[in-house]
Amino acid sequence: MAEERRWYTGMFSTEDWWAFWLGTFFVMLGIITSLSGVDLVGWIIKFGKWVAIEKAFKASHPDAMSPIASLISSYIILMLTTAVGAYFMKWDIKKYFGAFTIVFWLSVLAYIIGENAYIAATALDRAKYGIDWSLSLGGAFYIMALIIGLIIGNFAPKGFREFIKLGARPEWFIKVAIVMLGAKLGYLAIKSFGYAIHLLTAGASATIAAYLLFWPLAFLAGRKLFRLSREWAACLASGISICGVSAAIATAGAIRARPIVPVMISALIVVFAVIELIVLPGVLAAFWLNEPIAAGASLGLTVKTDGADAAAGAILDELMRSRAALELGQNWEEGWILMSAVNTKIWIDMFIGVWAFVLATIWVYRVERRPGEKVQKMEIWWRFPKFVLGYFLAMGLLLLIGFNLYPDTATAYKALTLGIKPVEGSLRKFFFVLTFTSIGIVTDFRALRQEGLGRLALAYAFVLAVIIIPIGWLIAWLFHMGMMPPTAP
Template sequence: MGVPPISDATLPIQAAEPARLSEDALAVAIGLGVFALALMSLFGADALGWVATTTVWTDPTVALTTASKAYADLDGLGALVLTYLALTAVLSAAAYALGDDVRTFAIRFTVVFAIAYGAWFLGSWAYLAAVTPADQAKFGVSWSLKLTNEGGYIVALIAGLVIANVFPTFAEWMKSAIRPELYIKIAIVILGAFIAVTMAGKLTLASSLMLRGLAAIVEAYLIYWPVVYLIARKGFGFSREWSAPLASGVSICGVAAAIATGGAIRARPQVPVLVSSLVVVFAVVEVLILPVIAQTFMSHEPLVAAAWMGLAVKTDGAAVAAGGITQSLIQAKAAAEGIDYQPGWMLSVTATVKVFIDVFIGVWAFILAYIWTNHVNPRPGAPKAKLAEIWERFPKFILGFVATFLIALALALGTDAGTSGKLATAIGEANIWRVIFFVLTFFSIGVLSDFRRLWQDGLGKLAAVYLVSLFGFVIWVGFVISWLFFAGIKPPLAS
């Protein structure tokens, strides 16, 4: 095939007792548990308001706070300790269900949590996170990298990379608490509710742009995916096991799609993890570059620019961050020309496009599971798989995502304005847990990425596929599709 597939030695596979439950089942249970606790706010019981969150800061002593003012008596440090204890208890139970040693996991997770949360804290520093000129003025900073407080993901990734490549013995010691697949699956289940509330809050826009948003599905799944797959297979000689998750990671929705595809085709655990690490690195580059390009060349087509962010930038966090930065840059340029766009519309287009892509991750994983079961990797003597076998390969955590999305959307659309406000607040508290799990995921990906070993085993070739596909094809086709469906449509003027 020209380039050999990456070896099993690329990333270590954790040894453990036989699992009592699957990661998918645990992810759904934990994600739905967080969602259910959040919904208790609708009945007057704020069950998650004590969780610690980090706001953008210049004074570190006031950065930590509780999610809800109802717990204002609990200071930021106390909320952080309580968050750590709750998370450790839940994940230690998950470690037991997965066959791990609970005491070992709890000790090492303590270190993982401290570093990962510290990365989120540092990523919320105003010099990294302040986006708009107004934000910079508010915090008294003259410049910023404009990463939003999701810059903590980048800091967490870098911290993990430093540990993996400078302190490999320490990285090896932490391995039992490094579970990126479990953490991201839990986050995705919670994410379903957050996307639903966001979509419901912009229902008029979402409805009017629905057909245009559906174009994202055709573009991402039927155009991007096969082209990237062929580039990986024919151009670089990668095996099907690597080409499919790579195609999903580049063309669909980054980390979530790579993991869903890896589960659907029963790829080795290190395959989606390694692809995810590339997705994160390239998403950072896109967030820093594409909004500037959008402001320079598309300031008079703001919704084209917004849709382009949703189609071109991989991972939900990076896409929404890019949409927010693009909105700020274009609105500032428009204001200088005397045009005052109503805020929120550009970001809503980015989020709406991303919603359609996210919802269909599960459908695409099911299609790939069917193809792999029947044609690519059938069981000996059974070339045509049964429906039960296809279901066995289907990534169940996607069902958790769909469940939280549908329930939250039904609640948002079926309640009055007051209850909808309570729902948005409740899901906002749940979303803090989603952010924490994202930070844990990014840190874990970094710890598992020993570049000396990865380069020996083919990381450079994977990066080449990503580079050629993303910057040579994906972002430009995404721009054409965005132009075809959104050109000429402008946000309403503020008045």
């Protein structure tokens, strides 16, 4: 029943906090492994390109266990660790076990099919796999997972769709993965510190510039062109210009809108984010190979959910690195384009609390002037995305350890590889695949046919195509121009 909200409210009962706990837990396993030599991460399943099926996956540390044992261990450990979160969040644990199990094995299936060498190998890889043709579809496993998810989300019987959604949690999975991505940034920054800081600051600056343009333009378009009420226009403007569903909910709460408003807008956001996820990486890879980091950053500014943005960034990373290897003869280090996409998104996410506070202040004291109501500064903290704390904690820990416990950065990088690589590489990628499958499952294109959504969908598509994407591309380019990913040895 009704209770006063405290600073620690939700610490064990929200997905956001559980992304922090789980992500940090896995990163700590990696750090302990690197520092102590006790292998706590060798069980993590690692998928790779294959021609013979027995080479499709193996343990991250193959000496630790067989491929099948690694696959089963990964299933059990991921099931149990996420179930701990589900238990504290008071979900139906039995149903979660069943739903997560299906999502897990579908993701494994998508990963294996998508990594088949005839699908995924680049022209440069073909000799390595003894094949003379391939589709060169880097990141095909992500698309495969998305397609499987979309088929279920749109064509499976309703009862099954509702059941499986309990284990398909795209935002939760991607936030766990983003904490691990923080470890990757810290790990790579040990040898490319200046570049990593440049990326972080450029992303922050681009985000502030985008914020100042996106929201007022989107709000004005909603009000003047599409005649939306203030309530609808404000929630739409936040959803489309800030961080999607999260921003729509935060804004609706801040301006005390009826809950139906952000719920309907959220249905649109999720569908449009998937359309962007399918279209934008291909377009950017085809036309913007000379500005890969700007292209990545533009995704963070234009794709409006964390899951879809990171997913699009992962595809773009694969596509651009394949093209660079093939056409430029350059072997770009994996992950920098993805990190650029996630970096701008994280900065956007962090501002949502401040923006909600500003909007609440304007609405309560100016627009609606309800006597006696006070806006609390704590709103900034309550709405702050806690998984971002995990991202920066993981990065900071890796840098602290890398710069202080080893004689030089080369030694540090090498020593940390043992524990960190399986977490920031194999496990993070698997959480990405879980995210892709889940995005597909929760995306129901029939939402567009809902009564009353027509004008809203039109407004959303117009603002996205005419304001958000062009300005997002321009701002990303202005703040990231000329930045190229470091090359791998």
